[in-house]
Amino acid sequence: MSQFEYEAMSEKGIIESTFGIQPNSDGTFTFIMNQKYPRKKDKVIQMRFTKNGLSAITGILRLLESREVNK
Template sequence: MSQFEYEAMSEKGIIESTFGIQPNSDGTFTFIMNQKYPRKKDKAIQMRFTKNGLSAITGMLRLLESREADK
C-alpha cells in the first residue's frame, strides 16, 4: 500500500509541518500530521477514517476550493 505525504505552508516557530494519508489493510485510512519545532517536543496526531469519511473530507475540500476560485 502507498502512503502519500505533503508538506504544509511554513508557519512562524515551526520548522516543518507534514500531512500524510496511509491506506490500512482493513479498508480504513490513517491521517498522520506532524509538526517539528526547534526547541520543543515534536507533535504528532493520527486519525482513522472509513472510506466514506475520507470521501466526505475530500468533497468538503473540493467545495472550499471551488468557492475560492469563484471569488
C-alpha cells in the same frame, strides 16, 4: 495502495509540517500530521477514517477550493 505525504505551508515557530494519508489493511485510512518545533517536542496527530469518511473530507476540500476560485 500507496502512502501519500505533503509538506504544509510554513508557519512562524514551526520548522516543518507534513500531512500524510496511509491506507490500512482493514480498509480504513490513517491521516498523520507532524509538526516539528525548534525547542519543543514534535507534535504528531493520527486519525483513522473509513472510505466514506475520506470521501466526505475530500468533498469538503473540493467545496472550499471551488469557493476560493470563485472569489
